[in-house]
Structure formats: C-alpha cells, structure tokens
Amino acid sequence: MKKTILVIGTFDTKAAELAYLIERIEAQGGATLAMDVSILGDATFPVAVSKHQVAEAVGTTIPDLIALGEEGEAFERMSAGAAVMTRRLFDEGRFDGMIALGGTMGTDLALDCAQSLPIGVPKYLVSTVAGSPLIAAERMAADVQFILWAGGLYGLNPLCKSSLSQAAGAVLGAARAVEAPSFDRPVIGMTSLGSSCLKYMKRLHPELMKRGYDVAVFHTTGMGGMAFERLAAEGVFACVMDFSLQEFVNVQHGSLVSAGTDRLSGAGRSRTPQLVAPGAADILDLAGWQDIPDRFKDRPFHQHNRLIKNVAFNVEERRHLARAMAERLAQAGGATHFILPKGGIEEWDRPGEAAHDPEGLAAFTAEIEAAMRGRVEMTALDCHINDAEFCDAVLAKFDAWVAEGIVPAGSIAR
Structure with a gap:
C-alpha cells in the first residue's frame, strides 16, 4: 500500500x-x-x-x-x-x-x-x-x-x-x-540508570513477563525519562515502576541532563498505579564536557564515560531532595507506594565505591521516612536496591495490587 x-x-x-x-x-x-x-x-x-x-x-x-x-x-x-x-x-x-x-x-x-x-x-x-x-x-x-x-x-x-x-x-x-504498538498485553513502564548502576530490572523483567506483562525499561538520562513521563501521563502503562529518580534530582539542581520539570508526576496525573524507589537519587548528572560547578568540586566524583559524569550530594541536599520527592508523590491521583531500600540506592554507594557515604544515606532515608509519613504509603527495607530482597518486595506489592484489581491482570497469550 x-x-x-x-x-x-x-x-x-x-x-x-x-x-x-x-x-x-x-x-x-x-x-x-x-x-x-x-x-x-x-x-x-x-x-x-x-x-x-x-x-x-x-x-x-x-x-x-x-x-x-x-x-x-x-x-x-x-x-x-x-x-x-x-x-x-x-x-x-x-x-x-x-x-x-x-x-x-x-x-x-x-x-x-x-x-x-x-x-x-x-x-x-x-x-x-x-x-x-x-x-x-x-x-x-x-x-x-x-x-x-x-x-x-x-x-x-x-x-x-x-x-x-x-x-x-x-x-x-x-x-x-513501522510496527505500531498494539498493546495486546498490559505494559509495565520501568526506569533504570543503565544496568551497571541499577540492576533490579534483570530480575524483575523476566518475572513480570512470566506474569503476562510486557516491560518497557527507560534509560533515565534525560530523553528516556521524558518519554517515560509522557507515556505515563497518557495512561499507556498498566503500572509504573519508577525506581531511578536522578532525573528528578537533576532538575532540582539545574542539570542539563533533564527530563523536564514534570518528572515524577505523569503517572499521578493519569491515576496509573505506581511503585517508586529512590534509585540513584544521591548523585547529580553532568555532561561529560561540562566543568564541575565550584560548589561540587570537593564532592565524590564518578566519570561514567565521555558523555556523562556524576558528583554526590551532601547531607543537607539529600534531605531537601527527600522532601521534594514526598511533596511530588503526595499529589498523585492513583495508588502510590514508595519502597525505601535503606542499605543503598545505587551500585556506586556500596562500601569501597566512589559515592559511599553512610552518613548521607542515613540522613536521606530518615528524611524520606519522616516526609512520607501520613502522605504516601511506604515500605522500608534493610537491603540495597540492587539486592534480591528489593525485587522480592516489589513483586509482592505488585502481586497484591493485581489481586486487589488495582493493576489489571496480565495476559499470557500473545
């Protein structure tokens, strides 16, 4: 034709x-x-x-x-x-x-x-x-x-x-x-920062596929989050698993690695059920060619590649970001559940890595717990976001939402 x-x-x-x-x-x-x-x-x-x-x-x-x-x-x-x-x-x-x-x-x-x-x-x-x-x-x-x-x-x-x-x-x-999307199975929209910094999708993807869902994973380096937010706001997803929030923190600090000021709001506007975790929310993205701003020059630093590099946030900045997340999620119109892995939120914050900061992590998690209380349903876990326990908790909550009819059941047939 x-x-x-x-x-x-x-x-x-x-x-x-x-x-x-x-x-x-x-x-x-x-x-x-x-x-x-x-x-x-x-x-x-x-x-x-x-x-x-x-x-x-x-x-x-x-x-x-x-x-x-x-x-x-x-x-x-x-x-x-x-x-x-x-x-x-x-x-x-x-x-x-x-x-x-x-x-x-x-x-x-x-x-x-x-x-x-x-x-x-x-x-x-x-x-x-x-x-x-x-x-x-x-x-x-x-x-x-x-x-x-x-x-x-x-x-x-x-x-x-x-x-x-x-x-x-x-x-x-x-x-x-073009093969236009037919959406014959419910789609889960998931965010991640590559697969070296955040690894949960390696376990979650096959488990969700077995349950009868297609899974679209978005790379949260600006354009990925922009696409994710737009589709979430349009109600394309049956459920959102937004576990990589560094685009949200980027925009709070003026980084050009941005998905826009509406990040972390699309699912809430369309009343799409959302599971949220603060993956990579302890680091600021900078363009690889960009000079590090003076106020960040004494921070832990990670050169990911020639396109992108990261610096870590201090204690007070992390507290502010925790409050900003709670305020944004409290405005959501649909079911929202925050999962807080208190043992770490990205691979580079483990002991011996560039962003390891136990004091900063403790301040962030404490502020999250206080800011979410009475506003957003939350589960706190004594594990790292890249541990199997995090994925188990995600799947348990997801399966409960399916059983309650909050998330539509999957379709095994294609």
Whole structure:
C-alpha cells in the first residue's frame, strides 16, 4: 500500500526546499500531503492544506495574526492550529507519517505537531537546531526523530540536498516498516540508570513477563525519562515502576541532563498505579564536557564515560531532595507506594565505591521516612536496591495490587 507523508513547512520562504523534499518522497513511490504554515507570504507551491485552514483550526485568521504585530505570538497561534490540523488529518486517515523542516520557528511549530500524534506514527523533524539544548525535553514527542539540517537555512545547495534526501528516505521507510504498538498485553513502564548502576530490572523483567506483562525499561538520562513521563501521563502503562529518580534530582539542581520539570508526576496525573524507589537519587548528572560547578568540586566524583559524569550530594541536599520527592508523590491521583531500600540506592554507594557515604544515606532515608509519613504509603527495607530482597518486595506489592484489581491482570497469550 502506498504510504502518504504529511509535509509541514513555510511554503512562502522555504518553497524550494519543501518542493525538493516532496519530489524525493514521491520519487521513491510515496505520496505527500503538503501543509503550509507560513503567515506573511503566500505559498509558491501547491498545497493540500492552506495557511488559512491552519489558522481557522484555532478560531483565528491570517489577517488577525498579522495584526498582532508580534512574530513570536502570531507563530505560537499558528503552531496551535498546525497541531490541531495535524491530529485532525491523522484521525481522518489522510497520512501515515509526518515530516517538517525549519529553523527555530519551524522547529517550535513542528514539535507541537509531533506531540499531537500517537506513539508509533513516524515523526521526523529536519531542523537547524537538532540536538540543541534550546529544545526542552518536555517539548518532544516520545518517538520523534531529528535530522540536522546542515547548511539549510536559505536555499538549496549540495549539503542541503543531502540532508533532505536522507530525510525523505527515512520518513517514507519508517512509514513502510513501522510496527505500531498494539498493546495486546498490559505494559509495565520501568526506569533504570543503565544496568551497571541499577540492576533490579534483570530480575524483575523476566518475572513480570512470566506474569503476562510486557516491560518497557527507560534509560533515565534525560530523553528516556521524558518519554517515560509522557507515556505515563497518557495512561499507556498498566503500572509504573519508577525506581531511578536522578532525573528528578537533576532538575532540582539545574542539570542539563533533564527530563523536564514534570518528572515524577505523569503517572499521578493519569491515576496509573505506581511503585517508586529512590534509585540513584544521591548523585547529580553532568555532561561529560561540562566543568564541575565550584560548589561540587570537593564532592565524590564518578566519570561514567565521555558523555556523562556524576558528583554526590551532601547531607543537607539529600534531605531537601527527600522532601521534594514526598511533596511530588503526595499529589498523585492513583495508588502510590514508595519502597525505601535503606542499605543503598545505587551500585556506586556500596562500601569501597566512589559515592559511599553512610552518613548521607542515613540522613536521606530518615528524611524520606519522616516526609512520607501520613502522605504516601511506604515500605522500608534493610537491603540495597540492587539486592534480591528489593525485587522480592516489589513483586509482592505488585502481586497484591493485581489481586486487589488495582493493576489489571496480565495476559499470557500473545
């Protein structure tokens, strides 16, 4: 079956680039649906969805947007219209994947369009700011793909054509190959910081699979937590096992390794049952290339690789983080149970390792117990988070929730 790609862009200023992208998609046997999101100029290329239709999708007109006299505000309204129109066209079965291109303005709009679509729908953004820290984690759809638009700011050239032709092949190939999630078994959303720092998923994953659940484990290095939070907020998961919280503590201390300010809230908003533990909440992530801030230079330090490194929190910082966790979880609308392994919360805090700090751990666990009391149901364990006893306690609580009907029963058949 021929696949149709929604092509989004400003067809007044980037008509040549968009026309080339469309030609490349159609040359490979795909069909296209062009949507113009320009404001000031008129499209110089035939489009299926005009800028006037996009504006009307949010109850405004192009003349009204121009009359605002403020480019940023006008384009923000156009972004809202583009997102509404994108979802409407998808619901009507008009396309199978989307691609957009632009600079900061076009990328800003395209992020909203990508967020409007379900997971599994191919979403490609050809952007001059792909990979930039300008793009906040919370703006990104869970499965959006970025392609850097090198040399593509104005006019076609060999570099620009190279990026656009690859993008055309990528989005059309994805639309042809994608296996959209069917969710024929309940899905457990789990977080972890790799498999060397936190190891519980090695035991939990097979046990949950045997119980009839699929398990999606998210790497909590910023983008993983962003995807996890978005899916949790959408109610995709039957239960959440959020056992790696260092993205939550990162955002409290301004780290650029961030999943956004909403971390640790998605499951609560969707009333999804959640089991939570403070894995890796004693360390701050820093980019590998980043200088260690002066206030952390005397702390225990771990160089994980060239991309990421960690410094440890002191006693008072740990107490503050414990209170912040309790405050966030107390707002949850669904069943919430906190599991506190008092013997350690990540592999590097064991005796002899870089983050070993018995005083800091004791202060943190004591503050957690005090802050959670009367607000969040909790189980305290005299073990390390990577010990078998932690997994046994998780499974015991999970099985109890299944028996009580809080978590839907698994499905062995596939």
